[in-house]
Amino acid sequence: MIVRAWVGGCLAAGALAAAAAWSTLGAHETRPVHSVCGPDLSRDDVVAAKSKGVAVVEAVENTRYREDGGSAYLTTRVKTLEAFKGRFGDVLHITQGVKNGGTPGRYATEDPDRYAVLEPGRRYVVAVQSGSTTGSAGTEAWAWYAQPAQRGIAGERDHWQQALAGDAEDAETTGCEDVHAG
Incomplete structure (x- = not known):
């Protein structure tokens, strides 16, 4: 036994x-x-539906670049030209993710087609996912979508009003991508 x-x-x-x-x-x-999931930001109706705020802004100055935990962030002071969704202060700070290793005036993003780097002197449509858009001292907003405002303010207003009025019936559906680590 x-x-x-x-x-x-x-x-x-x-x-x-x-x-x-x-x-x-x-x-x-x-x-x-592992999978990275989120709304389909290639569809403006989904961007409008899932964002806290959408506005046309003019980038005034890149105020801070920092790297933290393998990620990099750029904060830009912007002037609000017109808000389409949410309340935006006249001037506020917007932070966005950028590629590591940036130097002043030379930043890049992983997806420039839907997420342009805010460059001073240029106008953009930004969609804010979180943070404060009021412009209060010490606050900043997180932009998860930024595109050059190529339609002019009136054209962007018309476009985003249509996007906001859209159904975005599958805005709740998330798209996922497999990301290989290592």
Whole structure:
């Protein structure tokens, strides 16, 4: 009886050791994958529906660049030209994610088609996901969408009023992308 228990224990320990070795060896062959999910920001009706605020702004000055935990952020002081959704102060600070390693005047984003870097002297439509848009001292807003205002203020107003009036029936549906880490 004791011999059987001892043999059974050895077999169990051996199986665990084999599983651990297999797991360790397999980890070097594949990269971990996780999904990043969020609203479809390629659709303006979804941007309008899911954002806290949408406005045309003029970038005045890049005021701060910082890197933190592998991410980089740029804060820009902007002047509000016209708000389409939400309440915007006359002047406020907007922060956005940018690529690491930026130098003054040379910043980039991972998705410039939907997320342009705010450059002083230019006008943009920004959609704010979180933070304060009032412009109160010490506050800033997080822009998750920024595009050059190419239609002029009146054209952007018409476009975004239509987007805000849109149904965006699947605005709740999130699109996900697999991201390979490592």
